[in-house]
C-alpha cells in the first residue's frame with residue numbers, strides 16, 4: 001500500500017528488531033485485515049463480531065432470533081446466519097495467512113438489535129407468524145435503561161447459549177475447511193467478552209470446547225485453538241487468578257475497564273471530561289491515555305494474578321489504548337505479550353513498543369535477554385481430541 005514502503009519500511013524494520021511486544025490490529029473485515037497487515041500487524045487481536053450482525057441481509061434474522069419465543073425459533077434464525085458467519089471468518093483467516101486471529105463472540109448492547117420502526121416489526125410479524133402486538137411487548141420487555149451495564153457480552157451467551165454455539169461452529173468449520181481445502185493451518189483464538197464471574201467463563205468454555213470437538217470430528221480434521229477472555233470489568237481483574245483457571249489468554253478491554261473503573265460512560269464522557277482535563281483535575285482523557293494509577297493498577301493486578309495461576313498465559317490489550325504510545329509503554333512494563341490497535345495506529349504502536357523495550361533495557365540491563373523473544377511461541381493451544 002502507498003506510504004508503507006521505502007524509507008518507512010527501512011525505519012520500521014529497524015524498529016522491529018528492538019521490540020519485545022507483538023503488535024496486532026483490531027479488524028472486523030478482510031479489507032481491514034489487509035490494511036493491518038500492510039502496516040505490519042502480526043495478527044488480529046480483536047475481531048468484533050457484532051458489526052457483522054448489522055449487515056442488511058442479517059439483521060432481520062438476528063431480530064427474529066432475539067424475539068423468538070422458544071429455542072426452536074432461535075435455532076431456525078441462527079441457521080440462516082451460520083453460512084454467512086463462516087464466510088466472514090474464512091475471509092479473515094485467509095487474509096491473515098496463518099497469523100493469530102482473536103475472534104470475540106457477540107457483544108452487543110442488546111437494544112441496538114431490537115426493531116424500533118413499525119415497518120420492521122410488521123415484517124418480522126409476517127416472517128415469524130407472531131402478532132405485531134406480541135412482538136411489541138417483547139421489544140418493550142427487552143428494553144434496558146443502562147444497556148452498557150446490561151444484557152450484553154457473555155451475559156447474552158449465558159442466557160442464549162445457542163448464539164455462541166453458532167459462532168463457534170462457524171469459526172471451527174471455517175478453520176477445518178481451510179485445512180482441508182486450502183491446506184493451511186490457523187489457530188483460532190475464541191474470546192469471551194464482559195466476563196465478571198469465573199462461572200460465566202467456565203460455562204462458555206465448556207460449550208465452546210464441545211462445539212469445537214464436534215465440528216472437528218465431523219470434518220475428520222484437527223485444529224488447535226485457544227479459548228480466552230476479555231478482562232474489562234474491575235471484578236474480572238480482581239479475580240483474575242480464578243478466571244485464569246478457565247482462560248488460555250487474557251485481553252484487556254481497557255475501554256470498558258476505564259468506563260467501569262471510573263463509573264463514567266464512555267459514550268457521554270465528552271460532555272464534561274474536557275473541563276476536567278483543562279482544569280487539571282485529570283491529567284489526560286483516560287479513554288485515550290491509560291490511567292496508570294487506577295485502570296493500570298487493575299491491568300497490572302490482572303497480569304500478576306493471571307500468571308500466578310497459569311504462568312504461560314498469553315496477555316494482550318485490545319482497548320483503544322493499545323495504539324497510544326504512553327499506554328503501550330505501560331503495557332510493556334506489566335509484561336503484556338502484545339498490543340492490538342486500529343490498523344492505522346500499528347506503526348505508532350510498533351515504534352512505541354520498541355521505545356519501551358529500549359527504556360526497559362536501559363533501566364535494567366539484566367532483563368535484556370528477554371527482549372525479542374517470540375511471545376506467540378508461549379501459547380498453549382487446547383489440544384483437541
Ligand code: PEP
Pocket residue numbers: 046048232252253254255256257318319320
Ligand atoms: C474494550 O472494552 O476495551 C473493548 C476492546 O471492547 P469494546 O470497545 O468493543 O467494548
Ligand code: MG
Pocket residue numbers: 232253255256
Ligand atoms: Mg468492551
